[in-house]
Amino acid sequence: MATWKKYKTQILYAFSLALLFLLLKLAEYRLLIVDHSLEIYAGSIALLFLLLGIWIAGKIVKPKEKISIVEKERIVEKEIYVTSATTFVRNEKALKDSEISARELEVLELVAKGLSNQEIAAALFVSINTIKTHMTNLFVKLDVTRRTQAVEKAKTLFIIP
Amino acid sequence: MATWKKYKTQILYAFSLALLFLLLKLAEYRLLIVDHSLEIYAGSIALLFLLLGIWIAGKIVKPKEKISIVEKERIVEKEIYVTSATTFVRNEKALKDSEISARELEVLELVAKGLSNQEIAAALFVSINTIKTHMTNLFVKLDVTRRTQAVEKAKTLFIIP
DNA sequence: CAATAAATCACCCGAAAGTATGAGTGCTCT
DNA sequence: AGAGCACTCATACTTTCGGGTGATTTATTG
Numbered sequence: 001m002a003t004w005k006k007y008k009t010q011i012l013y014a015f016s017l018a019l020l021f022l023l024l025k026l027a028e029y030r031l032l033i034v035d036h037s038l039e040i041y042a043g044s045i046a047l048l049f050l051l052l053g054i055w056i057a058g059k060i061v062k063p064k065e066k067i068s069i070v071e072k073e074r075i076v077e078k079e080i081y082v083t084s085a086t087t088f089v090r091n092e093k094a095l096k097d098s099e100i101s102a103r104e105l106e107v108l109e110l111v112a113k114g115l116s117n118q119e120i121a122a123a124l125f126v127s128i129n130t131i132k133t134h135m136t137n138l139f140v141k142l143d144v145t146r147r148t149q150a151v152e153k154a155k156t157l158f159i160i161p
Numbered sequence: 162m163a164t165w166k167k168y169k170t171q172i173l174y175a176f177s178l179a180l181l182f183l184l185l186k187l188a189e190y191r192l193l194i195v196d197h198s199l200e201i202y203a204g205s206i207a208l209l210f211l212l213l214g215i216w217i218a219g220k221i222v223k224p225k226e227k228i229s230i231v232e233k234e235r236i237v238e239k240e241i242y243v244t245s246a247t248t249f250v251r252n253e254k255a256l257k258d259s260e261i262s263a264r265e266l267e268v269l270e271l272v273a274k275g276l277s278n279q280e281i282a283a284a285l286f287v288s289i290n291t292i293k294t295h296m297t298n299l300f301v302k303l304d305v306t307r308r309t310q311a312v313e314k315a316k317t318l319f320i321i322p
Numbered sequence: 323c324a325a326t327a328a329a330t331c332a333c334c335c336g337a338a339a340g341t342a343t344g345a346g347t348g349c350t351c352t
Numbered sequence: 353a354g355a356g357c358a359c360t361c362a363t364a365c366t367t368t369c370g371g372g373t374g375a376t377t378t379a380t381t382g
Binding site for chain 4: 116117118132135136139145146147
């Protein structure tokens with residue numbers, strides 16, 4: 001499963017390539033039997049492959065995802081465009097530079113979810129005082145004074161999604 | 162120069178495609194001595210328009226932007242992918258459904274920026290008590306109890322960027 | 323082994339945030 | 353003209369946050 005996802009793009013390209021050849025051969029085959037004019041043949045190929053190109057690029061660049069939303073008091077599944085940039089890649093450099101520790105990052109992520117210190121403490125099985133200490137350290141390391149600012153800044157630094 | 166880097170992936174794939182065609186033609190040439198001029202012509206057109214399609218789609222879907230970052234104590238310009246989804250489009254339906262008023266939305270946006278109630282009050286030239294009222298109403302309408310949650314939820318609903 | 327860093331916890335205190343409730347003003351729409 | 357709504361402000365009270373300070377334990381590393 002992981003392998004498929006990993007090489008999705010490549011496989012897609014390869015498949016498109018195979019399809020391309022197939023279509024070309026098909027077009028040629030029809031040309032041999034019914035002698036159409038060369039212009040129509042070339043034009044068809046041009047159009048076909050133009051569309052194919054757009055399709056391929058679109059497919060690679062814009063994977064779709066299903067989400068569930070509430071519409072008119074009903075839960076409806078809808079497909080939305082999720083660009084490839086949506087897959088969050090943590091800025092490891094920024095993380096290192098900020099000197100935020102692993103535990104602090106955990107706390108930061110929960111803060112970003114909107115949890116209170118008490119809730120975070122419960123989630124991580126530690127005292128609320130510990131969370132407070134982590135928060136204080138985070139504020140210093142992110143150079144902010146409020147949790148909302150911390151979340152905002154961490155997001156712009158791509159430390160959290 | 163920027164153009165080359167911009168479409169590196171696409172061009173690379175296209176080049177591989179061309180090479181593949183070339184190899185195929187070479188192989189065919191060695192096996193059967195037939196006139197392949199038409200095939201080459203069609204193949205060229207196909208390739209050309211495939212590339213054109215990919216190029217067009219890429220142009221539409223993947224604008225890149227330059228950002229300045231600090232790397233090894235030096236300011237370096239880097240190109241990052243900015244998907245078209247980056248241009249925020251407010252979910253007007255969600256906004257209407259939530260019944261959040263214009264003023265409340267203003268407050269919400271400032272909260273998302275990490276401002277305190279006092280700062281928001283100053284920014285909007287109103288009393289801090291007014292902001293508190295707005296916040297209370299926002300919490301009800303967004304079905305949350307904390308400002309961090311409000312921001313988080315509003316973002317998932319695409320009410321704010 | 324000593325030094326350093328991370329993670330843990332505690333206590334105090336003031337500031338900020340959030341809750342509950344009530345109320346006045348101005349605009350719109352029927 | 354009255355109902356409804358958005359916006360405004362206030363008071364009182366509770367809870368949470370954030371700053372300051374100090375302390376212990378456990379790894380890691382020079």
